[in-house]
Amino acid sequence: MYWLVALITLSLFGIIAMGIYFEIRPLAKATPWLKSTVVINLLTFIGAQIALLLLGIQEVMAAPGATQAAPEITIGMGLAMIGVGIPTALATIGAGIAVGPVGAASLAVIAEKPEIFGRTLVYLGLAEGIAIYGLVVSILLLGKLA
Known part of the structure; x- marks a missing residue:
């Protein structure tokens, strides 16, 4: 589960770094590798989000119930x-x-x-x-x- 969080974090840092880089050095003409890099980065981010959601739900559903009773509110x-x-x-x-x-x-x-x-x-x-x-x-x- 932690590897998915790390993957999402790295993907976000990659998106932010690319945004800062292209803000500093804008391109006159878009290159083909640029589009594929952005697409791969976004697909990695979306796939990791979906996997984290699915694995997280499974882990929560498999967790034992809380044994401690909630305090009564008067x-x-x-x-x-x-x-x-x-x-x-x-x-x-x-x-x-x-x-x-x-x-x-x-x-x-x-x-x-x-x-x-x-x-x-x-x-x-x-x-x-x-x-x-x-x-x-x-x-x-x-x-x-x-």
Whole structure:
């Protein structure tokens, strides 16, 4: 199984290296060996992906079941987890309400004065920051739960 992961990794590195090489030294005319190399590399990648998928499914299906029972979640713990998600939900709704008018106004202003593009991005970033604050609060509350 590890040899397939190594093959996929090498294939990806090959694709990336070829992309960087041809970005630095573009060809005026495509050569026949170039097309065959790219095709062989992509076919190797796709074949290794399919083999990894098939062998991985077989290995997972053959694995013994988990012997450890899952811990029971009480009603209080369930309500606490719902409470942890509420700040993110409300902050995301608030950010969506804020970004709508700010984005529309930004587009209108940019159409008239393109030089204020950076300033409008700051206002959009401030509106989006609301959602990030809600996510941070949820992460802090989740840390208190564990």
